[in-house]
Amino acid sequence: MRAMISLLAVAVCLSISKGASAALVTTDVSYLENGVTLHGYAAYDNASANAKPVVVIVPQWSGLGNYEKKRAVMLADLGYFAFAADIYGVGALNSTSTMADWGVQAGIYRGDVPLFVRRIAAAVTEAKSHDMADGSKVVAIGYCFGGTGVINYAISGADVLGVVSFHGGLTSRSNASLAAIPAKVLVLSGGTDDAHSEVSELEDELTQANATWEITRYGHVLHSFTEWGADSPGRAKYDMRADMRSWETLKLFLAEVFNGTIPATYTNTVDHTDASTIVKGHVNYTDSHDLMNMPVNLTGYHAYDSSLTAPLPIVVVIPTWTGLGEYVMQRVEMLAELGYYAFAADIYGPDFPADAGQPDYRKFSTMYNSNTTLYVNRIHAGIMKAKEEQWGDASKIAAIGYCFGGTGVLNLAITGGDVLGVVSFHGGLVLRANVSASIPITAKVLVLSGGDDDPQSEVNELEGELNGADATWEMSRYGHVVHGFTEWNGRGYNARADMASWNSMKMFLHEIFVAGVVGSTEPVLPSNATTRDSDSAGSLSTSAPYTLLFTIFAASLFAR
16 A cells, blocks of 8 residues: 555655765866856766756855855756856955955946846856756756846847746846747745835736746745845845745756646646546535525535545645536546545535536626625535545645635635635636735635736735735746636646646645645755866765755656
């Protein structure tokens, strides 16, 4: 019998000894840009002679240091050829340089974007020239000052597959003026760092430039949230959860851009196998919240993997406005295949016509959207039924919802619902309840929204209200994506947004059910690592152990 741990994976601190089967190489690299000498840093695993996808790291404003080198080692451990760029050049900074010196250097490049872009391009060119690098597969990532840099690099029309900006200052970026930006753009931003107006402006410009973009915001998170030692009250501070979540999001992004194509219907193709051990079927129950009337008979749908050991974490699914149909039942079965006890709640009840059409969808969804108490009580009835089932762990419950259901799970959280977390897929934000300052929001909130669906004003308002309620929240927006982007047969279906949002949900569920916040991602660099010039073969001792602290569940993200 498979243990639950094998499906969900566990957040662990692995101490990995690099033996003969794997040899991590770290190398200082000298190169030139317009006559200026630059010193970069490369890291890769030479156990295989195969060329590796390239990830170029653009440093924070303090220049290329141990932080960037550690990130390079982490990326090399994932199988990439990692190259940390030197932007300032040899001699610009030294071990005695102060924040004032960093500011002077950063100011030069912020004020001369073409120079900044040329320095990044020089690093990309140098990295691509290495024998272990696959020059056809390149992504540039940047932190802080470097995060701004990679956005500028993308905006310049850079010939790379993608760029990823971690807490990059959006106020100092270039305006996107190209007719088309070829690189995919991922922006990972602290909710208390970049102003929402700046995020909205960037969204608009990337959309107008026809870029494929994704922007994720982390609630209550300041600048420098990935920098392990950052601690400047009110300005910059390391955030363990945002660090973990953003790093896992980066890993998914790299897998996507380097692996290439996405199935036409991603989650239905990849994550739904209809395994023989899945038990599924309809479940009758009642809603007895209205004491003035007779209980309402309801029919839900559940699924679980009978080869696992009960009890399993519970995921309650709130349907789209079309009610509990084939689409929702497939999502329930997919969740069961991930190792959860999944239960789709019946919201509309027996009065919903079997042959319902658009007028019925509108009538019933309006009835519940206009009566938050009725809607939330109906969700609670489904949760109570799921908790009664022997396969469900009543102490571990999350609720997810699609479209109409996405609005419902937000209302559940806003009204103080006793669940660990909620996930809203393209839920209409304009129809949600207002957050009350008197009701604490204890559930973690993940909002997954189409960039052409919810108005930016609604996103901004929800961010503000969740901040006011001290909620732990995260919001991801997908460029050029409209309402219903996860619904396979719908006009708004978008395979990339479906993939990204489903994987984000899987990370979220793993976090709240299994891992919690497991700790810093910071690795401990080997004390006997050698660094040499580019014409030397600096490598780690094959017996040198090193420790990486990160969340191990990539297999569960792309399994099935």
